[in-house]
Amino acid sequence: MLQSAQYSLDMIQDEARELVNKGVVSRQQPIYILCQFIPPREWACIECELERCNFLLRDRIGDLMGREEWEND
Template sequence: MDIAVKYDIEVIKDEARHLVSKGLVNRQQPIYTLSKYITERDWPFFELELEKHEFLLRDRIIDLLSHEKWEED
């Protein structure tokens, strides 16, 4: 059975935070960079959720991380 995942904006933000913290993506890269880490099947749902919350694929990942916590300075 092939089931697509429904993405919530908070899940997307958490995923972006996780990828940034692992050093896989940079805060200054465009949001569409995240497509490398989302299955092709799920990407349309991911994209629709971003659009629903007025994010553009060319916006920077840092825009998703608006409430980022800093543990070290």
């Protein structure tokens, strides 16, 4: 879980990727679902960073994660 007071888009994407890989959330779910896994006092900072990077909370987690590269596809 994210614990730093400073959040970058990369950190948020890594957290989303980890939750998807664990099967806790789906790539098809909206980004706002992530707030269930992040303390409320920290969510406000994450929300600001997402908005700064032009993400809407209704966008899909898959959009946030971006394009993934596979070694042996």
